[in-house]
Amino acid sequence: MKERSIWSIAVMVAATLCAVVISAACGNAGVHNPSGTSAPAAANDSGASSVAIGSVLAEVSGYNVPEGVDEDVFEALRSELINGLAESGQDRIPAGAPTGDAGAVTDLTYDHATGNLVWSYKNTGDYDLSGDVGIPDITPIAQNYMAMAPEGSYEAWIDGDASGEVGISDITPIANGYLNAVSEYAILTSSTEGGTFTEIGRANFEEAKAALPPDAEFPIVFEVALPVGAEAFIAVQPVDGSENPGEMSAAMDWEHAGLISCIDCHTDKEMLIATAEPEEPNGGEGGEG
Numbered sequence: 434m435k436e437r438s439i440w441s442i443a444v445m446v447a448a449t450l451c452a453v454v455i456s457a458a459c460g461n462a463g464v465h466n467p468s469g470t471s472a473p474a475a476a477n478d479s480g481a482s483s484v485a486i487g488s489v490l491a492e493v494s495g496y497n498v499p500e501g502v503d504e505d506v507f508e509a510l511r512s513e514l515i516n517g518l519a520e521s522g523q524d525r526i527p528a529g530a531p532t533g534d535a536g537a538v539t540d541l542t543y544d545h546a547t548g549n550l551v552w553s554y555k556n557t558g559d560y561d562l563s564g565d566v567g568i569p570d571i572t573p574i575a576q577n578y579m580a581m582a583p584e585g586s587y588e589a590w591i592d593g594d595a596s597g598e599v600g601i602s603d604i605t606p607i608a609n610g611y612l613n614a615v616s617e618y619a620i621l622t623s624s625t626e627g628g629t630f631t632e633i634g635r636a637n638f639e640e641a642k643a644a645l646p647p648d649a650e651f652p653i654v655f656e657v658a659l660p661v662g663a664e665a666f667i668a669v670q671p672v673d674g675s676e677n678p679g680e681m682s683a684a685m686d687w688e689h690a691g692l693i694s695c696i697d698c699h700t701d702k703e704m705l706i707a708t709a710e711p712e713e714p715n716g717g718e719g720g721e722g
C-alpha cells in the first residue's frame with residue numbers, strides 16, 4: 434500500500450514537470466511573430482541568418498591593419514572587440530537590421546517646400562558608413578582616437594557610446610551590433626499614431642550615399658518624395674538585404690511637422706498659428722511641441 438502511494442506521488446511529479454515543460458514550449462511559440470500589432474517583428478524572431486562566433490572571431494583576428502593606421506592603437510581596439518564578442522556568450526552572432534536605439538531613426542521630418550521626407554542614416558557601430566557593422570569599423574576609431582566629439586560632427590557618429598570623445602569604449606557598440614546591416618528603409622504609413630503601419634515605399638542606402646555631394650561622406654541623408662498613399666502618420670524602418678526588419682522610427686504627423694517647427698522659431702507665434710491652422714477651433718494647441 435505504502436509502496437503504491439510513493440509511486441503515485443512520483444507519477445504526479447513527473448506529470449507536473451511535463452506540464453511545465455509543455456507550457457514553456459507553448460509560451461515561446463506565442464512570442465514568435467505576434468499578429469495584429471503595429472510593432473515590427475524583431476529581426477531575431479523572423480529567421481534571420483547568423484554566423485558562428487568562431488567564424489566571426491577568425492575574421493576579426495585575421496583582418497590586416499589598414500595602411501597609415503597606428504598599429505598599437507588598432508591592436509588594442511581589436512583585442513577589445515574580440516573580448517566584447519566573446520563576452521556576449523552567443524554561439525552565433527545574428528545578422529539583421531539594427532534594433533532598439535541602434536537602429537531607430539530619430540530625425541524623420543517632412544519638407545513642405547520640396548514634398549520630400551527627410552531623415553538621416555542610423556546604425557550605431559557602422560562608423561565607416563558602409564551600411565553594416567564589422568571589423569572595418571575599428572579603423573575610424575583608430576584614426577580619430579581620443580578626438581572630441583561635438584554634436585552633429587563625424588566624430589560624434591564614431592562616439593558610439595556617447596561619452597563625448599572617441600576612444601576604446603566605442604568598441605562596445607561594434608561588438609553589440611556586429612553584422613547589423615541596413616540595405617533599405619521601408620516607408621510606412623498609418624491613419625493613427627499608434628495604429629498598424631503599412632508599407633508604401635522604399636529608400637535605398639547605396640542610392641542615398643551616391644546622391645551625396647562629391648566631398649560629403651557624412652551625414653548620409655535620405656530625401657524621398659512622399660509616396661502615394663500616405664496617411665496622417667509616417668514612419669521609417671531599416672531593412673537588411675534579407676528583408677529582416679529593424680527598429681521603426683517614431684511616427685511623424687507629416688502634415689504638421691514643418692509648420693510646428695516654423696511656429697517654434699518665429700517671433701510672432703500667434704499670427705503664425707492663426708495662419709497655419711485657420712480651421713482649428715482650439716487655436717492654442719498648435720504651439721505645443
Ligand SMILES: [Ca+2]
Pocket residue numbers: 558559560561562563564565566567569570
Ligand atoms: Ca561598417
Ligand SMILES: [Ca+2]
Pocket residue numbers: 591592593594595596597598599600602603
Ligand atoms: Ca566614446
